[in-house]
Amino acid sequence: MRFGIIGTGTVGRTLAGKLASLGHEVALGSRTKDNPAALAWAEQAGPSGHSGTFAEAAEFGELVINATSGTVSLQALRAAGESRLAGKVLLDVSNPLVFSATGEVSLDPVNTDSIGEQIQREFPGARVVKGLNTVNAMVMVDPGRVPGAHNLFVAGEDVEAKAQVTAVLEQFGWPAGSVLDLGGIKAARGMEMLMPFWLQLMGHFGHADFNYSIRTAG
Amino acid sequence: MRFGIIGTGTVGRTLAGKLASLGHEVALGSRTKDNPAALAWAEQAGPSGHSGTFAEAAEFGELVINATSGTVSLQALRAAGESRLAGKVLLDVSNPLVFSATGEVSLDPVNTDSIGEQIQREFPGARVVKGLNTVNAMVMVDPGRVPGAHNLFVAGEDVEAKAQVTAVLEQFGWPAGSVLDLGGIKAARGMEMLMPFWLQLMGHFGHADFNYSIRTAG
Numbered sequence: 001m002r003f004g005i006i007g008t009g010t011v012g013r014t015l016a017g018k019l020a021s022l023g024h025e026v027a028l029g030s031r032t033k034d035n036p037a038a039l040a041w042a043e044q045a046g047p048s049g050h051s052g053t054f055a056e057a058a059e060f061g062e063l064v065i066n067a068t069s070g071t072v073s074l075q076a077l078r079a080a081g082e083s084r085l086a087g088k089v090l091l092d093v094s095n096p097l098v099f100s101a102t103g104e105v106s107l108d109p110v111n112t113d114s115i116g117e118q119i120q121r122e123f124p125g126a127r128v129v130k131g132l133n134t135v136n137a138m139v140m141v142d143p144g145r146v147p148g149a150h151n152l153f154v155a156g157e158d159v160e161a162k163a164q165v166t167a168v169l170e171q172f173g174w175p176a177g178s179v180l181d182l183g184g185i186k187a188a189r190g191m192e193m194l195m196p197f198w199l200q201l202m203g204h205f206g207h208a209d210f211n212y213s214i215r216t217a218g
Numbered sequence: 219m220r221f222g223i224i225g226t227g228t229v230g231r232t233l234a235g236k237l238a239s240l241g242h243e244v245a246l247g248s249r250t251k252d253n254p255a256a257l258a259w260a261e262q263a264g265p266s267g268h269s270g271t272f273a274e275a276a277e278f279g280e281l282v283i284n285a286t287s288g289t290v291s292l293q294a295l296r297a298a299g300e301s302r303l304a305g306k307v308l309l310d311v312s313n314p315l316v317f318s319a320t321g322e323v324s325l326d327p328v329n330t331d332s333i334g335e336q337i338q339r340e341f342p343g344a345r346v347v348k349g350l351n352t353v354n355a356m357v358m359v360d361p362g363r364v365p366g367a368h369n370l371f372v373a374g375e376d377v378e379a380k381a382q383v384t385a386v387l388e389q390f391g392w393p394a395g396s397v398l399d400l401g402g403i404k405a406a407r408g409m410e411m412l413m414p415f416w417l418q419l420m421g422h423f424g425h426a427d428f429n430y431s432i433r434t435a436g
Contacts (some may be wrong), residue, residue: 057239083397104330111329146433155418180346182418182421193411193414194412196411197412200408201400203400204400210434210435212431215431216423217364
């Protein structure tokens with residue numbers, strides 16, 4: 001399958017590398033064609049790895065992944081272009097973290113809106129699925145870094161799109177049944193609002209190799 | 219030990235009942251002295267159960283629990299009176315849920331502040347601990363309703379106060395080590411911001427007998 005990845009940060013490159021290692025064709029997209037991180041990634045990825053602009057990556061992908069920081073995601077997806085996203089599954093893995101001058105972390109949007117919802121509203125032709133934003137990049141593609149059973153979550157309006165994303169996550173090593181469907185794209189709010197709690201847990205443990213296991217009766 | 223509970227809703231009555239059943243003396247406080255729920259609770263609780271005003275409950279308790287809705291907690295604690303909270307452990311189990319006319323749920327405060335922090339700021343003499351707000355009332359006092367190992371969280375400035383709260387939670391049946399200390403009272407933000415995600419999970423499972431187990435490497 002062909003994947004277009006919007007964003008060349010740690011998350012984008014980690015997902016791109018895993019997808020290429022699974023035999024998929026991957027285009028890693030950046031704002032400019034000459035992004036050194038993207039060029040270096042494509043070179044070491046071999047023949048199935050490509051780099052280009054946001055628009056080229058979106059055009060290339062049958063499934064597109066937004067791996068930019070949440071605060072610039074809309075801007076990046078506008079550059080990718082609405083027509084290149086229309087009809088495609090768009091997996092949004094972003095978190096809208098804002099860092100203040102004093103180092104304080106907050107979210108924008110939050111509470112009554114989310115990046116996932118904003119993307120779906122602005123790109124109504126895209127089949128937006130919120131997912132993977134609740135774990136560290138390394139855990140996303142290697143759930144075995146965290147022992148035992150633990151969970152991921154998806155949210156979105158399109159059931160078939162969520163099933164496609166879940167199938168990709170199973171290729172990453174997430175066991176069948178470990179990905180919980182939280183409902184429509186509005187559930188992206190709660191998923192994004194996990195981030196402050198996640199950061200506190202990272203402080204508590206001193207590393208990012210942890211995750212939520214949802215225990216339930218019955 | 220003597221507990222004063224501020225708030226006669228499901229959470230307050232559930233905590234009061236569990237504490238009385240463990241042999242503690244409990245005063246359940248409400249806005250007015252003649253609150254039917256508080257009177258009925260005290261009658262069935264027997265000699266160790268008492269009811270009264272917010273001020274009377276706060277005066278009675280060596281440890282005070284805020285079990286009011288987060289949106290009215292400051293008002294209730296003002297009625298309890300700063301002098302009756304000074305020097306005491308004040309366990310804040312509230313969530314600041316706001317329900318819109320259309321049934322939409324949001325939090326206020328959120329993101330850059332929390333009820334836990336607001337309480338600590340307004341009552342600097344109280345030793346505020348945020349805790350228990352991440353699970354349903356029945357699970358708070360009976361963790362065995364959810365199978366396997368799962369976690370609670372505490373946040374607050376006073377390490378000894380957090381240890382006292384953790385000891386009470388162990389009396390409720392939470393195993394040693396299951397209560398994670400997330401740091402200072404600012405961590406209340408992340409704990410309160412779990413609520414939208416929790417509500418989505420409740421929708422997914424169709425009941426409230428679930429909880430987070432934090433799985434971690436190493």
